[in-house]
Amino acid sequence: MARHVVATVGEIAPGSxxxxxxxxxxxxxxxVKDEYYALINRCPHEGADLCLGPVIPRFESDxxxxxxxxxxxxxxxxxxxxxxxxxxxxxxxxHPDSVKARSYPVEVVPGxxxxxxxxxxxxxxxxxxxxxxxxxx
Amino acid sequence: MSTPAPGAIDCDIHPALPSMRTLLPYLDDYWRAHxxxxxxxxxxxxxxxxxxxxxxxxxPDWKPAAGAPGSDLSTLQSQVLDTFQSRYAICNVLHGAxxxxxxxxxxxxxxxxxxxxxxxxxxxxxxxxxxxxxxxHSPDLAAKEIERCAxxxxxxxxxxxxxxxxxxxxxxxxxxxxxxxxxxxxxxxHAGSSYRHPPTNLGWPSYYxxxxxxxxxxxxxxxxxxISEGAFVEFPRLKVVLMxxxxxxxxxxxxxxxxxxxxxxxEVPWLDKSPAEYAREHVRLTIQPFDTPPKVEQLLKIIExxxxxxxxxxxxxxxxxxxxxxxxxxDGLPERLVKKILVDNPLKTYSRLT
Amino acid sequence: MNVTVADRRPDNSSQSxxxxxxxxxxxxxxxxxxxxxxxxxxxRQHRQEIGxxxxxxxxxxxxxxxxxxxxxxxxxxxxxNGGHPGSDLPLMREQLLDPxxxxxxLMMPLLGRGGDERNVEFGAALAHAxxxxxxxxxxxxxxxxxxxxxxxxxYTEAAIKEIELRAGDRRFTHVMVxxxxxxxxxxxxxxxxxxxxxxxxxxxxLHLGGTSGHPSTGGGWPSFYHEEHPSYPQSKEALxxxxxxxxxxxxxxxxxxxxxxxGFAWIPSLCWRLDxxxxxxxxxxxxxxxxxxxxxxxxxxxxxxxxxxxEKPEDLLATCEWIxxxxxxxxxxxxxxxxxxxxYAFKVPLxxxxxxxxxxxxxxxxxxxxx
Numbered sequence: 112m113a114r115h116v117v118a119t120v121g122e123i124a125p126g127s128x129x130x131x132x133x134x135x136x137x138x139x140x141x142x143v144k145d146e147y148y149a150l151i152n153r154c155p156h157e158g159a160d161l162c163l164g165p166v167i168p169r170f171e172s173d174x175x176x177x178x179x180x181x182x183x184x185x186x187x188x189x190x191x192x193x194x195x196x197x198x199x200x201x202x203x204x205x206h207p208d209s210v211k212a213r214s215y216p217v218e219v220v221p222g223x224x225x226x227x228x229x230x231x232x233x234x235x236x237x238x239x240x241x242x243x244x245x246x247x248x
Numbered sequence: 249m250s251t252p253a254p255g256a257i258d259c260d261i262h263p264a265l266p267s268m269r270t271l272l273p274y275l276d277d278y279w280r281a282h283x284x285x286x287x288x289x290x291x292x293x294x295x296x297x298x299x300x301x302x303x304x305x306x307x308p309d310w311k312p313a314a315g316a317p318g319s320d321l322s323t324l325q326s327q328v329l330d331t332f333q334s335r336y337a338i339c340n341v342l343h344g345a346x347x348x349x350x351x352x353x354x355x356x357x358x359x360x361x362x363x364x365x366x367x368x369x370x371x372x373x374x375x376x377x378x379x380x381x382x383x384x385h386s387p388d389l390a391a392k393e394i395e396r397c398a399x400x401x402x403x404x405x406x407x408x409x410x411x412x413x414x415x416x417x418x419x420x421x422x423x424x425x426x427x428x429x430x431x432x433x434x435x436x437x438h439a440g441s442s443y444r445h446p447p448t449n450l451g452w453p454s455y456y457x458x459x460x461x462x463x464x465x466x467x468x469x470x471x472x473x474x475i476s477e478g479a480f481v482e483f484p485r486l487k488v489v490l491m492x493x494x495x496x497x498x499x500x501x502x503x504x505x506x507x508x509x510x511x512x513x514x515e516v517p518w519l520d521k522s523p524a525e526y527a528r529e530h531v532r533l534t535i536q537p538f539d540t541p542p543k544v545e546q547l548l549k550i551i552e553x554x555x556x557x558x559x560x561x562x563x564x565x566x567x568x569x570x571x572x573x574x575x576x577x578x579d580g581l582p583e584r585l586v587k588k589i590l591v592d593n594p595l596k597t598y599s600r601l602t
Numbered sequence: 603m604n605v606t607v608a609d610r611r612p613d614n615s616s617q618s619x620x621x622x623x624x625x626x627x628x629x630x631x632x633x634x635x636x637x638x639x640x641x642x643x644x645x646r647q648h649r650q651e652i653g654x655x656x657x658x659x660x661x662x663x664x665x666x667x668x669x670x671x672x673x674x675x676x677x678x679x680x681x682x683n684g685g686h687p688g689s690d691l692p693l694m695r696e697q698l699l700d701p702x703x704x705x706x707x708l709m710m711p712l713l714g715r716g717g718d719e720r721n722v723e724f725g726a727a728l729a730h731a732x733x734x735x736x737x738x739x740x741x742x743x744x745x746x747x748x749x750x751x752x753x754x755x756x757y758t759e760a761a762i763k764e765i766e767l768r769a770g771d772r773r774f775t776h777v778m779v780x781x782x783x784x785x786x787x788x789x790x791x792x793x794x795x796x797x798x799x800x801x802x803x804x805x806x807x808l809h810l811g812g813t814s815g816h817p818s819t820g821g822g823w824p825s826f827y828h829e830e831h832p833s834y835p836q837s838k839e840a841l842x843x844x845x846x847x848x849x850x851x852x853x854x855x856x857x858x859x860x861x862x863x864x865g866f867a868w869i870p871s872l873c874w875r876l877d878x879x880x881x882x883x884x885x886x887x888x889x890x891x892x893x894x895x896x897x898x899x900x901x902x903x904x905x906x907x908x909x910x911x912x913e914k915p916e917d918l919l920a921t922c923e924w925i926x927x928x929x930x931x932x933x934x935x936x937x938x939x940x941x942x943x944x945x946y947a948f949k950v951p952l953x954x955x956x957x958x959x960x961x962x963x964x965x966x967x968x969x970x971x972x973x
Contacts, residue, residue, distance in 0.1 A: 159678070
């Protein structure tokens with residue numbers, strides 16, 4: 112495991128995702144209401160580029176014929192077969208315990224802390240005044 | 249196939265109505281006069297889904313010298329109740345009355361059939377139980393008939409056909425489902441069609457064999473409907489019994505609907521578990537006919553894939569012809585499972601049986 | 603169910619070295635006007651003024667709305683320069699033909715086809731135009747793609763004429779017979795068309811879909827796509843039952859039929875069912891000389907997508923065994939939402955020999971493709 116600087120805070124708008132490549136893996140970094148989460152860019156079902164799917168709320172129901180939206184902006188729907196995943200945990204809606212998209216720890220680190228290391232900053236130049244998104248991979 | 253142990257519960261036998269005239273004493277004054285004015289007691293409203301003389305519907309040694317197979321109590325007693333030494337047998341009358349287009353006339357005939365069943369069958373043999381025949385194209389009248397009959401504990405189930413006008417799970421049919429749940433009556437869905445539509449989505453086939461084979465696809469449609477519409481969410485205690493379905497189609501159906509659900513479930517967000525889990529909890533199937541594969545290990549694989557020992561219920565499907573002699577249980581099933589199929593599962597399914 | 607999440611993308615594994623055959627690829631038009639160059643003035647005008655008249659409630663949408671845009675397309679298959687998924691050859695190459703080393707892709711166009719058209723003259727004109735479009739726009743630009751001959755089964759003479767017109771044209775490998783005509787396909791009214799397929803050396807692909815006007819179930823119209831999508835196998839069961847029981851294969855023993863986009867796990871139980879009840883009702887169908895399952899074994903092939911996903915993935919192996927490995931052909935269904943990826947479709951490792959049969963050899967032989 113190593114910590115990788117993958118983006119600056121501000122670079123990924125709320126509700127969107129930046130796909131980065133770290134140690135040969137494509138990983139999608141999501142901004143959910145200014146909190147950051149990372150999922151592997153591959154659906155555990157049939158290998159689609161998962162993070163290209165739409166970010167959606169949860170479509171739920173308390174009883175038949177009633178409909179409600181919850182967890183706005185917290186679900187990712189696979190661009191192929193439509194399987195839904197919780198961006199915060201990688202758990203699938205249908206089989207939360209057995210089908211998960213791999214997730215990675217993300218933290219926001221000030222530039223001055225980064226200067227002390229050890230971090231890998233392959234593509235993102237680091238300056239002291241900026242805050243950075245750091246992935247543990 | 250092997251012989252079931254004595255004391256089994258036979259969940260599907262078919263007493264037959266000898267003729268429409270039989271119903272006259274059981275119609276109220278208005279409907280008796282109405283029927284006689286039109287001469288309907290001389291007509292034959294046998295369900296076309298079950299031509300009574302087709303070999304599959306009339307086992308040769310169960311065919312009486314006169315009258316329709318299953319129309320005589322003493323013959324039925326000796327051929328099925330005594331022979332199999334059943335503890336109970338559940339009567340499912342497959343008559344055309346529920347398919348009559350006039351909702352009120354259909355309801356009148358269904359009431360008469362249920363009263364005829366009570367007086368001429370249930371009162372005469374304590375081993376017999378029955379399903380309530382309902383005008384299934386008229387959910388409100390059907391629910392009313394269920395309410396009326398439910399007071400008699402010998403009615404243990406409600407009988408509908410798999411193919412009617414509108415898929416069973418549709419909300420318009422919920423009065424029937426609600427009445428079933430309220431009175432602890434499983435919804436018994438039997439093979440057959442009222443032919444409001446062709447039996448397949450390709451249109452009308454030429455041969456009865458094609459219709460018969462299509463019954464299993466109709467059951468898949470019934471389950472797709474009941475599950476998708478949320479019937480088991482709205483009626484959590486509802487049990488559904490599929491009768492004469494063939495059984496071995498079930499695993500492939502489970503795999504397919506589970507697969508659709510994973511991608512499409514947002515359309516029916518009330519489902520909180522997989523379709524196969526709803527089926528294992530709520531759906532039961534009678535074992536005749538069982539479309540068994542040629543090899544025992546294939547049958548065991550199907551049983552393993554169904555992965556639920558509670559789902560199968562013993563039946564002879566008397567007088568239909570799916571086996572010879574008393575070989576009503578498919579060979580090769582584990583003994584523990586057979587015991588569940590013969591007694592435990594029926595008792596758990598039909599809470600009115602004790 | 604347990605799914606292992608591997609961290610790294612797999613290499614395209616052994617399938618890529620095979621050069622696979624994809625038995626279900628959907629080319630789309632950029633617009634309905636794409637067919638205009640191949641329609642006469644009379645039918646161009648008809649298309650513009652009246653348009654398609656089928657047997658459903660909506661002029662230009664399916665009965666059951668899909669769950670992703672474009673009536674159920676893969677989300678990532680929309681060309682960047684506009685147009686419908688499946689309408690852009692470079693993107694099809696990039697997403698399908700190149701990465702999976704597709705040796706041949708069997709095209710099954712679904713839009714603009716004439717099979718469902720109520721005006722059978724217009725239907726025949728549309729089918730003819732769509733065939734020209736397939737051959738010129740797709741096959742001539744990309745020889746890995748093979749065309750399906752579209753026909754309207756409700757206009758026998760035109761259908762036969764179209765089949766005969768394409769005989770000998772190596773761009774065409776199969777006849778796409780619409781599976782949901784006005785009557786079940788095994789009925790005698792369609793035999794002349796089926797005879798023409800066999801006589802001209804074409805295999806038949808029965809791709810699901812179409813609007814016969816009959817409800818999707820024998821018990822009426824369902825409410826949800828959540829019911830319609832899983833009803834496709836039941837439609838396939840009815841199709842197979844009709845072809846076998848009506849005696850089509852007794853009449854045309856060399857007919858070769860592929861059932862496309864219905865999955866396949868339902869086949870064994872249907873065969874057991876047909877055989878069992880045939881034995882009781884034999885007298886009704888004296889034209890059958892073999893067990894129903896024997897006709898299936900002789901005349902029927904099946905494509906994989908949408909592949910069934912058993913709760914225990916290894917259960918699929920027994921199913922394949924029961925059907926016969928030599929009768930199963932891989933398909934993606936690109937660019938639809940429920941398409942299968944050749945690397946992941948089977949959740950259980952296949953033996954090398956059987957993998958080769960399913961991903962390549964069976965289809966090469968079935969469609970008469972050159973190695």
